[in-house]
Amino acid sequence: MYVVQERSRGRRFFFLPHHENKRMASLFVHEILPPELNSTSQPPPLFDGTTRLYINYQCPFAQRVWIARNVKGLQDKIKLVPIDLQNRPAWYKEKVYPENKVPSLEHDGKVIGESLDLLKYIDANFEGPSLLPDDPTKLKLSGEIIDYLNTMTKNLYSSFKSEDTVKAAAPEFDFLETALGKFEDGPFFLGQFSQVDAAIAPFLERFSIFFKAQWGYDITEGRPKLATFIQEIEKLDAYKQTKADPEHVIKMYRQRFLK
Numbered sequence: 001m002y003v004v005q006e007r008s009r010g011r012r013f014f015f016l017p018h019h020e021n022k023r024m025a026s027l028f029v030h031e032i033l034p035p036e037l038n039s040t041s042q043p044p045p046l047f048d049g050t051t052r053l054y055i056n057y058q059c060p061f062a063q064r065v066w067i068a069r070n071v072k073g074l075q076d077k078i079k080l081v082p083i084d085l086q087n088r089p090a091w092y093k094e095k096v097y098p099e100n101k102v103p104s105l106e107h108d109g110k111v112i113g114e115s116l117d118l119l120k121y122i123d124a125n126f127e128g129p130s131l132l133p134d135d136p137t138k139l140k141l142s143g144e145i146i147d148y149l150n151t152m153t154k155n156l157y158s159s160f161k162s163e164d165t166v167k168a169a170a171p172e173f174d175f176l177e178t179a180l181g182k183f184e185d186g187p188f189f190l191g192q193f194s195q196v197d198a199a200i201a202p203f204l205e206r207f208s209i210f211f212k213a214q215w216g217y218d219i220t221e222g223r224p225k226l227a228t229f230i231q232e233i234e235k236l237d238a239y240k241q242t243k244a245d246p247e248h249v250i251k252m253y254r255q256r257f258l259k
Contacts, residue, residue: 038084060202062103070238072128180225
């Protein structure tokens with residue numbers, strides 16, 4: 001049962017009984033998301049002490065960090081600054097992040113980037129539930145999965161142009177199914193929600209959408225643990241706020257990978 005409390009700033013705070021994940025933050029803030037900043041937009045007052053997470057609403061790398069920020073209940077501590085990647089403001093490269101990509105984090109007078117590094121940084125430097133377990137066995141698996149993610153995504157993208165896309169992609173989804181079976185204390189990769197889930201979820205979301213739309217293939221078919229993972233993460237408000245537009249995913253993937 002949700003208990004809802006209204007606050008003066010117009011935000012709704014939800015207290016959720018996460019019996020399946022006791023380490024999750026119980027406080028979720030449903031934000032009114034700011035518009036994307038483009039080449040005509042003025043920069044925010046940079047390096048004024050405000051912590052800012054620069055993202056794009058459709059970028060899976062930025063989504064990783066956005067999820068972690070939400071799960072840790074940092075909506076009032078880390079301000080979202082969405083960037084239009086198709087029409088980027090010049091000041092973003094010149095004054096914020098010379099690499100000119102997202103995500104990046106402005107914090108304590110510096111700007112850092114790279115999504116996996118930012119997952120670790122936010123987890124280590126901000127309040128909220130830890131997104132890594134103390135269990136050394138789980139930590140080892142965490143490293144193994146994250147180390148494999150780039151290879152997994154490259155293999156899945158390559159499968160799009162295979163003669164039999166579903167057959168070519170199946171080993172990667174089977175890898176996830178096997179990894180999800182390592183621990184039985186929750187539905188996520190390390191049992192309870194962790195950095196691993198934040199890292200994987202944005203890409204799994206997009207692959208699920210695109211395989212269904214393009215090839216009529218349900219990536220959870222014959223993979224009950226993967227199906228449960230998707231069902232459970234879809235219940236998390238911290239994740240639901242970050243989801244990509246399915247139509248955008250389908251259009252972008254077709255243009256980028258199938259032409």
